[in-house]
Amino acid sequence: MSAPFHVPENALLRAKLSRLRDRRTDNATFRRTLAEIGAILTTEALRDLPETLCGIATPVAALDAPVLAAPEPCLVAVLRAGLGLLDGARLIMPDAPVGHLGLVRDEHTLTASEYVVRLPRDLGLRGALVLDPMLATGGSAIQAVARVKQAGATSVRFACVVAAPEGVEAFRAAHPDVPVTSAALDQRLNERGYIVPGLGDAGDRCFGTE
Structure with a gap:
């Protein structure tokens, strides 16, 4: 059985996502809102971490208080746009180690190529939460999670802002053991591989580039 795909029932998350979707939202507001969503998604994605007393x-x-049974997961941002989510995730887990995966998508073939890998050495001990705003075709997410597993992580979770059904299907086929938390499941991909209605290019809107 595949790991769950979860869209949290969270009114605050939905409101912030609407602000991201709006084409009138300026870069600074987009970046700040993406970080706020990153904090919410991190909390939702890790809500069932193992506990002990x-x-x-x-x-x-005096009392027996609940604490995490294992070290906090590593936070792994898929560049560039994953950095926006990472800002919020680090507010929730400021002591967690951070990894970076640089993937760039060819706009014609829609395949992703790797240009940088910086991952903590203790992934096998901690596991990882991989952060990427978009789950579109699924190619980048599949490759990122595979790279994290290759580096030793046996427990991996994935968080995104918007997902397309095509990407979810491809991701679950490739990584049936990895749970996905997303702020929304959108309608479809268009002919360019963009999520509809989506929110445009998250990296460009976050950093003010085209």
Whole structure:
């Protein structure tokens, strides 16, 4: 059975996504909102991490308090646009190690090529949350998760802002063990491989490039 594809029931997340989608949203607002969404998606994607109990003392009494049973997962951003989500994810987990995967998509073949890989050494111990705003054809996400697994991660999760059904299907076929958390499941891909209605090119809108 495939790992779940999850769209959180979260009104605040939906409102922020609408702001991202709006073509009138300027670059600074887009970048800030993408970080805010990154914080929400990180919380949702990691909400079922294994827990254990640890004895602590509050100012009032002692108790067995829930803590994580393993070190926090590594945060892996798919460049460039994944950096926008990473800003928010690091607000939630400021001590988590960070990795970067540089993938660029050929606009004609829609395939992704790798140009930089910087991953923490303890992926096998921690696992990873891979961050990329778009799950369109699925090519970049599939390649990114495969690279993280190759580096030793046995527990991997993927978070995105918008996903197309075609990309979800391809991703689940390639990585049935990896749960996906997305702010929305959109309608389809267009002839250029862009998500419809989508939000345009997240990297360009985040960093003010074309």
